[in-house]
């Protein structure tokens with residue numbers, strides 16, 4: 001850590017030199033395989049020449065033109081293409097610079113839309129535990145990870161939460177429709193307990209991100225949430241910050257379900273790590289209502305910056321031209337099967353889950369009882385560090401509400417080849433063997 005720069009902790013890492021494809025090199029020449037696409041960002045890999053040339057071209061024209069002073073052709077075209085990627089009916093786009101800003105944008109838009117419709121008593125957003133929706137205070141209020149929220153509780157209005165559909169912990173079959181119905185019922189009970197007339201929206205990650213470790217909802221759950229929202233007049237908002245951009249095998253995870261949300265929140269893979277970029281894609285009528293009633297009381301200086309749009313457009317070109325959604329499914333299937341193989345080899349891998357290339361495995365002391373590894377072992381940090389030393393980057397979090405439990409995201413760029421999957425899995429297996437040898441003997 002330098003004298004003048006700080007992040008979350010005093011942890012230090014090597015200095016980056018360069019990055020290309022699925023690899024990064026530090027200044028000492030050590031190479032790292034980006035097994036988590038950074039923080040599930042670099043979907044198209046690093047330094048893609050097409051994106052760099054799109055950015056260079058735009059930089060020759062205008063990097064920034066304040067949106068209240070000029071319209072921008074590149075921003076307009078990017079909004080149109082993004083709306084075409086979203087489910088039918090979602091065709092108004094508001095660009096921002098990241099996921100937290102996009103979450104703030106969606107919840108404020110939802111609130112203003114309900115006021116415009118003459119229902120000012122609706123203000124509660126029901127989200128889930130665990131979940132992660134960002135670091136700004138509005139996003140923290142809807143984030144279901146207590147360690148991230150607790151210190152700030154007196155400074156904000158925490159929003160109601162229900163338990164995420166953690167079917168694997170509850171020993172329920174995710175393919176059985178009664179499982180989905182069970183968790184939908186929990187949501188309905190929450191809506192009723194809060195008073196439906198006070199509830200504005202339900203906010204969910206359609207497929208879980210880092211907080212649940214790639215939790216795939218049980219059959220019928222998303223459709224059940226949609227039906228509930230319709231029944232009680234609530235908006236359904238999908239946080240696709242991590243799932244969007246093709247990562248789960250479709251451009252938006254919304255396409256996996258027979259349930260269309262009213263808004264989609266996107267970031268991470270949208271800019272692909274080339275620029276800070278996020279977006280909300282909303283139902284047209286919600287935006288029209290807000291604009292008809294005094295306008296949207298919201299904005300960020302860098303929102304809809306032409307350079308960011310050019311980069312985002314370049315990323316989208318690559319996703320389409322290289323058919324990366326289909327590739328995410330195919331390569332994701334390979335990685336998933338290889339993780340399952342590792343699970344049969346290492347009994348401390350208690351669960352493997354996910355979709356496309358949004359995959360995770362969870363370590364447990366006992367896979368039958370779902371008992372977590374001792375909290376003090378800090379397995380989530382130890383395995384990541386061992387892998388890092390072996391030249392493999394993976395991403396970990398505490399599984400059980402951010403307090404204990406250990407899961408690891410295996411989410412390489414969607415451009416990964418079969419040979420690179422072999423390399424990744426070889427490094428992961430080596431790291432797991434070292435971890436077991438160093439730390440699990442006394443636990444077992």
Ligand SMILES: Cc1ncc(COP(=O)(O)O)c(C=O)c1O
Nearest residue numbers: 098099100132133134209241242
């Ligand atoms: C599902 C989800 N929502 C929101 C965010 C916040 O995004 P950002 O870190 O770009 O502000 C994240 C970040 O990890 C996320 O995974």
